[in-house]
Amino acid sequence: MILQEAIKSIKASKILTAVIILLLIAASLVCNLVLDKLSSVRQSHNKLDQTTQKSYFWITEDLHDNELEHRFWNSENSYDRIRGYYQEMATSNEYKYLEFCKQVIWIKDSYGKFIEKVNRSLNLSCLNEFGINVIEGRLFTEEEMNVDFSTQTIPIILGYNLRNRHQIGDTFEGKYMLRDFKFKVIGVLEPNSYIILTNIGDDDVGDFYHEYLDNAYITPMVNCIDTPKSKDEKTFIRVLYMFKLNSIIAAPADYNSGEIRAKMDDLANKYDMYDFEVISISKQELKILKLVCKDSIDIMTVLAAILFVFSFICLFAIMSVKMNKNVEYYAIHLMVGASRQRIILYILTEIILVVSMAHSLSYVIIRKLIGSQIRYTLTWLIVSLLAFMAAALPSIYQMMHKELDTLLLGDAYE
Amino acid sequence: MSKLRLENVNKYYQSGSGTVHALKNVSLEIEQGELLAVMGRSGSGKSTLLKVLGGLTGIDTGCYYYDNKPLTNKERHMSKFRNQHIGFIVQNYALLYDRTVFENVELPLKYAGVRKKLRESRVLEILEQVGLEDYEQRFPHELSGGECQRVAIARAIINNPEVILADEPTGALDEDTEGIILDIFKELNRDGKTIVIVTHDPVLAKKLHRVVYLNRGMIHE
Ligand SMILES: Nc1ncnc2c1ncn2[C@@H]1O[C@H](COP(=O)(O)OP(=O)(O)OP(=O)(O)O)[C@@H](O)[C@H]1O
Ligand SMILES: [Mg+2]
Numbered sequence: 001m002i003l004q005e006a007i008k009s010i011k012a013s014k015i016l017t018a019v020i021i022l023l024l025i026a027a028s029l030v031c032n033l034v035l036d037k038l039s040s041v042r043q044s045h046n047k048l049d050q051t052t053q054k055s056y057f058w059i060t061e062d063l064h065d066n067e068l069e070h071r072f073w074n075s076e077n078s079y080d081r082i083r084g085y086y087q088e089m090a091t092s093n094e095y096k097y098l099e100f101c102k103q104v105i106w107i108k109d110s111y112g113k114f115i116e117k118v119n120r121s122l123n124l125s126c127l128n129e130f131g132i133n134v135i136e137g138r139l140f141t142e143e144e145m146n147v148d149f150s151t152q153t154i155p156i157i158l159g160y161n162l163r164n165r166h167q168i169g170d171t172f173e174g175k176y177m178l179r180d181f182k183f184k185v186i187g188v189l190e191p192n193s194y195i196i197l198t199n200i201g202d203d204d205v206g207d208f209y210h211e212y213l214d215n216a217y218i219t220p221m222v223n224c225i226d227t228p229k230s231k232d233e234k235t236f237i238r239v240l241y242m243f244k245l246n247s248i249i250a251a252p253a254d255y256n257s258g259e260i261r262a263k264m265d266d267l268a269n270k271y272d273m274y275d276f277e278v279i280s281i282s283k284q285e286l287k288i289l290k291l292v293c294k295d296s297i298d299i300m301t302v303l304a305a306i307l308f309v310f311s312f313i314c315l316f317a318i319m320s321v322k323m324n325k326n327v328e329y330y331a332i333h334l335m336v337g338a339s340r341q342r343i344i345l346y347i348l349t350e351i352i353l354v355v356s357m358a359h360s361l362s363y364v365i366i367r368k369l370i371g372s373q374i375r376y377t378l379t380w381l382i383v384s385l386l387a388f389m390a391a392a393l394p395s396i397y398q399m400m401h402k403e404l405d406t407l408l409l410g411d412a413y414e
Numbered sequence: 415m416s417k418l419r420l421e422n423v424n425k426y427y428q429s430g431s432g433t434v435h436a437l438k439n440v441s442l443e444i445e446q447g448e449l450l451a452v453m454g455r456s457g458s459g460k461s462t463l464l465k466v467l468g469g470l471t472g473i474d475t476g477c478y479y480y481d482n483k484p485l486t487n488k489e490r491h492m493s494k495f496r497n498q499h500i501g502f503i504v505q506n507y508a509l510l511y512d513r514t515v516f517e518n519v520e521l522p523l524k525y526a527g528v529r530k531k532l533r534e535s536r537v538l539e540i541l542e543q544v545g546l547e548d549y550e551q552r553f554p555h556e557l558s559g560g561e562c563q564r565v566a567i568a569r570a571i572i573n574n575p576e577v578i579l580a581d582e583p584t585g586a587l588d589e590d591t592e593g594i595i596l597d598i599f600k601e602l603n604r605d606g607k608t609i610v611i612v613t614h615d616p617v618l619a620k621k622l623h624r625v626v627y628l629n630r631g632m633i634h635e
Contacts, residue, residue: 332510403489408508
């Protein structure tokens with residue numbers, strides 16, 4: 001009977017209830033948008049904060065001397081040597097070795113034609129360093145980072161904007177590092193995922209820039225332990241390790257390029273490798289970016305606070321109107337024999353009904369309208385509930401303490 | 415033996431413009447089975463008196479006895495008293511406008527915990543008694559003033575109270591309708607109910623057993 005009465009009371013003021021629900025939906029939409037943006041800017045800020053506390057070095061092959069490289073590949077055991085060199089460069093207790101490759105992959109469409117797509121290959125350290133995560137599915141596993149020449153399938157993760165192109169579990173054919181593979185979709189990245197890469201600046205000092213992954217197919221930057229025999233296999237290894245050796249090293253702030261240079265020279269001797277350069281990356285730009293981020297966080301926090309207060313007041317005001325109408329309505333119930341506790345239960349049930357109705361509706365609408373990018377925040381849920389409760393308090397108080405004849409008058413004597 | 419008895423009752427209202435002394439030293443005895451009219455100018459305290467008698471509001475000083483037992487101002491006491499003994503008809507009907515005649519009249523039975531089957535037959539019986547058979551599925555806004563008044567009466571008497579208090583039940587009605595309503599009260603009175611009716615109409619008042627007058631909160635017989 002309590003639920004029935006609450007529903008009847010809602011029905012008794014349909015338009016008002018509809019307005020309340022619409023208002024809550026609109027407020028939910030706006031508040032969630034702002035909160036969501038705020039949290040993504042905050043994330044950027046944290047990422048930048050971490051990045052500025054480290055030293056970054058860009059390892060790149062010496063472009064002035066192709067001859068050496070050519071000679072290297074023609075020498076004996078070059079494939080084993082380059083892998084040995086790579087292995088030792090990549091393993092360190094002191095720094096993280098970030099591998100990435102900006103390239104295209106070819107994906108076979110339904111007519112059997114290869115179509116070029118944006119591809120970013122990353123190793124696990126790189127995913128980890130930049131806090132890359134999936135919203136659906138999973139990231140690459142340790143095992144998936146190793147391939148041999150019998151491997152046919154490579155896992156692929158979709159950038160957020162590609163999430164509707166394929167389903168998790170889909171496979172399709174394509175080319176990766178010029179070699180034929182099948183790709184199997186295993187996950188979808190979070191929106192606005194990015195890594196920070198470097199450009200060579202004017203003065204041989206590297207600069208940072210954001211490389212967003214939303215429109216890219218993400219593949220693992222694999223290792224290949226087999227010794228190549230055919231020409232195809234050789235090409236694959238060459239291309240692969242060329243990319244793997246052009247990397248970024250993320251080290252603690254006090255680490256300097258001299259230490260890396262020394263290690264590389266040692267290894268170059270040991271494996272008789274061609275030359276690489278070490279370029280220190282300036283953090284100046286990152287620091288500026290961080291400041292800008294901080295500013296937006298401050299502005300958006302204020303904005304969010306204002307929005308919340310505003311929504312709170314709106315919801316409070318309109319719910320108060322509804323509750324005031326209720327006083328008269330429920331006074332009649334009191335007159336014909338309902339207990340006061342019962343009336344209060346009606347009021348609470350009614351609020352819970354309206355709130356859950358409005359929130360489920362706005363949840364659905366927000367999902368439909370904006371997709372899963374919007375997180376339906378707990379903060380907002382609590383704020384709206386508080387607004388409703390605050391609006392209900394005066395009527396609950398009246399129901400508990402006022403005499404019946406006053407209640408029957410509604411708020412005429414307030 | 416008196417059914418209702420007020421002794422030196424004073425009632426004050428706090429309002430924006432100060433304190434209103436709505437009932438001044440009112441003493442009144444109403445016998446079991448009496449059919450009483452209360453008259454007086456607008457603002458003289460008639461509704462207030464009726465609300466005090468019905469336990470809708472407490473009193474500030476003095477005593478109120480029901481069947482010679484004192485009634486305290488405690489809300490819990492008053493609501494129990496209301497639900498057990500009083501059928502109250504307020505000046506503006508106080509019907510729930512989103513419910514049918516049937517549901518309006520049924521509500522007191524629901525709160526009294528009466529089972530559905532019993533409720534149904536009882537409501538139909540009462541509606542017939544006030545001449546509203548076939549109206550049970552109508553909504554209050556589809557009724558005339560007199561019909562609304564009869565719904566309010568039906569709701570007030572459905573729990574079979576000993577005392578019926580009606581605030582200007584014929585105020586807005588024509589003579590014929592007034593006659594119908596009066597007949598209902600007279601019949602209830604014949605069944606042994608004690609009835610107090612507030613009215614502006616001296617003709618109607620004369621048809622009742624006794625008339626008391628209120629003037630600025632003071633009572634004259
Ligand atoms: N809840 C209230 N708060 C403050 N003052 C009130 C309240 N109810 C009534 N009064 C005042 O008490 C006095 C008596 O009011 P009451 O309603 O009893 O008059 P009445 O005789 O029923 O008048 P009417 O014939 O117009 O219905 C009036 O002066 C009125 O203004
Ligand atoms: Mg009155």
